[in-house]
Amino acid sequence: MTDTELNMPIIDMAVPMPGFPAHRQFVLVRLNDNGLLYAFTSVDDPNLRFLVAPPEPFFPDYAPEIENDVFAALNTKDPDRLLVMVVITAGVNETTANLLAPIIVDRDSRRAMQVVLTGSDMPVRAVMRRAF
Template sequence: MADQPDDLPVIEFVAPMPGFPSQLRFVLVRLDDDGILSALTSVDDPDLRFLVVPPAPFFPTYAPEVSTESLELLGATDPDQILLLLVVTAGESLAATTANQLAPILVDQVSRHALQVVLTGSDLPVRAPLTTSA
């Protein structure tokens, strides 16, 4: 198990992630040299980790509409300061690994406030393959 660096900035969720009502404080730990794969790790329970990726390397056209209400909850003044992350479900191979496009995590890079949103009225998949079979 990787050590959790103490100098990483804490990301605080303004509302708990579904299913984890007592976990609000996380750190984002890079798992690869390219900074693509990260672990969103609970400060209070380091065994609780979510694999996350930015959407661009895997889904270049992914551009969900973030509601004004979500931005207000984050205290964001500029939508461009929002970091989008997708929660990854690891499969037995990269081809079997998926990302949740329906419920991205929004992180305000200035305030370090975060929120997982469910994009209602969307047909985005919960399990979008990270790669396509050749």
């Protein structure tokens, strides 16, 4: 990791991301000036990173229901302190966002988890129509 990335606040995963059990600490690295695109980068392996973005500019009506067990795992009770990020897949012809499994970060404790919204009809690949 670069010196700048090492000085960023570390986000601890309360529950590892599916498929990546050994990676428990990440940093958010801003990739553009307007703050719409980030790399959620593993501290242990900087080559492991996920493109993420806040959903509001792209999906203004997106309002995932966060279950009580998520609040408990993140050790918070205040929904206003949560940062919601969606995982982005950039393709040749289109860019999509995973609205079914957002990454939820508590801004105070810097604990996070990827949450699968059970019982939701949110798509795994929602087409993003706005540019970064």
